[in-house]
Amino acid sequence: MKKFILIINCKDQSGIIAATTNFILKCDGNITYVDQHVDHQEGVFFMRLECTLNNVEIQKEDFVKSFNTVVAHKFQMDWRLYDSDSVLKMALFVSKYDHCLYDILGRFKSGELKVDIPFIVSNHKDLKPIADSFGIPFYHVPTSAETSDKAQLRHLELLKKYNIDFIVLARYMQIIPKDIIAVYPFKIINIHHSFLPAFIGAKPYHSAFKRGVKIIGATSHYVTAELDAGPIIEQDVVRVSHSHSIKNLIAKGRDLEKIVLATAIKHHIDQKVLVYSNKTVVFS
Amino acid sequence: MKKFILIINCKDQSGIIAATTNFILKCDGNITYVDQHVDHQEGVFFMRLECTLNNVEIQKEDFVKSFNTVVAHKFQMDWRLYDSDSVLKMALFVSKYDHCLYDILGRFKSGELKVDIPFIVSNHKDLKPIADSFGIPFYHVPTSAETSDKAQLRHLELLKKYNIDFIVLARYMQIIPKDIIAVYPFKIINIHHSFLPAFIGAKPYHSAFKRGVKIIGATSHYVTAELDAGPIIEQDVVRVSHSHSIKNLIAKGRDLEKIVLATAIKHHIDQKVLVYSNKTVVFS
């Protein structure tokens, strides 16, 4: 018995669900989960379907070819099929802050994050001991203004060498160049330490303190060319008061950042995030 | 174009979704929303499906008969069909507290709650002026130990006379007799002023204060024969501290009670709540 995840989006129209579920049935499959969404404003249909195929002789390639001919072509679907057993390769970009790194590696080690982490890269050497203690290769790639081209080449080389599927910026604090974004469209996950779109850019906790907000937040989003403006995957908030200094806000925010980033990574790994119109559909 | 809501539960088995969606397609229908859940422990399948039928000549009765023959019988489904245009009749039982009553009537008046409220009944006369100001008939039915049989008969008489679909206990504070529960199985919605199953029974805020909890809650559930033990529809909580007196807890809890009860009512009206094993599936 094999398990697959089917992700579909196309123009909203009649008969999509019936055609798709019928196809699965005819492949001797059983649908174990289906979630679907229609954006009525934009007239777009989204579906995420998990199924098991009883006929183990059906290969992924056969399914893909057949579904394309029988269903996808008719409805002009954008679609992808995932083998549930496959494990994605995730690269970690860090800087000097260690809390998100510890959190991700702890979840990784305990089996909560089903992913491979072939390497960690940083523009500083500070966090190398943590990478070492978890037995993960660590690369130091400095990123000054002068060396930025060289850094970008080195990053692309590492990403290619390790066959990386997606990138997580665990408080990396550096802007990702367009050439890397182009290779990983909606596959670079950032954690921003504010409730976006409030407090875009540097030092959001300082801005939050100055504005006197009563709640602070953290936002995980896909990186796009525009700073802190990519599709939001997950957000969370925590209540603060006048009694909290900037230092307190930063400490409170660390817990938010860890949980929001970990949640976004899990949604991405489980193929639960669909992107459109610079927004996300996140199936539960 | 007519809109229907189809609610299904049955033993989990292969082909249910395909058979159902195919049936809709053959009726010249369009599925606008489908949500589905499988309880793998108990092997039960649940589905809620919204569809529009283009053929306005298909009557609800035809659909019911045909679906029974073609689909429901095969999978031994428990199922119901609702006409989206129908408006449920809701009876309000209150006592002396007015906050839930004001909240429900405000939402009703503004069109947020799409429901009919044929009458309000209370064991006290205190809230009659509120019923009057909203133009809703108010019945005073005292419920002392001696008059409880008489009260029950009067309640059943009112419920029948007004053809009531479901009952909301808006802080009614009285135990509903089994004979009424039997007529309205999973159709009596109560609001309990604690985070159930903590603090069952009377004076939960006093118990919460005594135990020194840091969070209080409210729970809306269907009334069953066992006190405060029916299927939970909705819960919410709010943070408190040592600085809150019992009076403060009660005041904070009022806002919880209002929102939790209103949310439960809306889920019930929208046919989004399915009950099984003394639990609920609440589709989003």
Place this chain on the structure above:
Amino acid sequence: MKKFILIINCKDQSGIIAATTNFILKCDGNITYVDQHVDHQEGVFFMRLECTLNNVEIQKEDFVKSFNTVVAHKFQMDWRLYDSDSVLKMALFVSKYDHCLYDILGRFKSGELKVDIPFIVSNHKDLKPIADSFGIPFYHVPTSAETSDKAQLRHLELLKKYNIDFIVLARYMQIIPKDIIAVYPFKIINIHHSFLPAFIGAKPYHSAFKRGVKIIGATSHYVTAELDAGPIIEQDVVRVSHSHSIKNLIAKGRDLEKIVLATAIKHHIDQKVLVYSNKTVVFS
């Protein structure tokens, strides 16, 4: 026994608390509550102190004169004294939305909001029946571009006539002219239907939908000359998802708006809000 609330702010310096608490003691008073805050960045000290005076012959005027001489002058305090028994007069400005109005009047009627509401004013006639049902005078003051000067005069006239202490904009949706703000500095409470500073201005739910945020909020703040930029008193948020339409966001937001505004009003009535540097200290 008389109860007073003393609010102080001044430059942070040694001995303030001792001097103040000693003064109370010498007046034969008992301090029932003291809350204090120091903004170390700006070097400002804040205190809110509740006390009861056993000597009923001490008048508010005597206390004020004596505290000024003995304590306030030395520390160059900005300070105010409130008689706990006094009840503030609150004017309600509304437009067409009724949910905040129902909520406030329900809390008022049940005694939760200890305040007087001498009148409700609106630029539309829609909500007059609600004012009537609660027995509160309702004034219709249209506010077109042509009539704005006239409206402002009428507003000032009503505020003066009824001796209003503070104003609540319960989804009034109109910009308050500077001349009214000048008469009520940090005494006009607005509810903005977003998590400020995100989505300033009109139609924040539409902007939130477009940006694809996973959490929406509401913010209550004092009105200043700059739009939606005054000191924040209270904020709250609720989780949303891709499945929520703009209409759903508006419905979910209504509950936030009600609770956030009611909380801000209560803090204001209890003299728990101190304003400085366009921020608030809100004592618990």
Place this chain on the structure above:
Amino acid sequence: MKKFILIINCKDQSGIIAATTNFILKCDGNITYVDQHVDHQEGVFFMRLECTLNNVEIQKEDFVKSFNTVVAHKFQMDWRLYDSDSVLKMALFVSKYDHCLYDILGRFKSGELKVDIPFIVSNHKDLKPIADSFGIPFYHVPTSAETSDKAQLRHLELLKKYNIDFIVLARYMQIIPKDIIAVYPFKIINIHHSFLPAFIGAKPYHSAFKRGVKIIGATSHYVTAELDAGPIIEQDVVRVSHSHSIKNLIAKGRDLEKIVLATAIKHHIDQKVLVYSNKTVVFS
């Protein structure tokens, strides 16, 4: 300049705050923070006061003796004085679950938890590698029914040898014997994986699943002789739905457990928790 924290509780009476603040003033001290609470039901007064003494020649012993004579005796205070520079020694008891351990050690390593961790003890060997990677001594003390007396002696020996101030049970899953509780009254912090008092005892996530709650929680409390019934220090909750399996609840709960336990530890370290009547006052 030396910084002290003064913790007081006594019968509520007139003049406590003035007497205390005056005493500090006469020691050439400056009060940097004062928080106070009165439980009016029980007539108990609580105060937590931070102050700096300019006269560095005043020793802690002098202050203690003098305060006892001048202030504490008169009001029959229960009180403690802490040197802000002192660092508490915390013992970690763990079993097989690693998430709370990783979380605590990550916070410890990054300087967020200002504490010493002289050793980690466990009834299993599984987590030894984690202790090793953080360079903290690890002791394996098996705890079968036959060896429980031996285990208790070994625990007491370790606690004494390392001069431990307080104990944290980071999902230790074993009942602490009364003889250890007696040595560490309100100094053993446990994390229980439910929203107490709901779901006391073993397997709370299974009970929560069975009851069909819509919110799950975690509770950190001081260990007392009665199981899961000690004073609650901190609680937090997260929303769940019918779509979450027991496995999902456990995964969601892990994040709650980590944050709730870490928060409780921080409050304890900062001397912000006062215990009375089996409840806590937690100053902010």
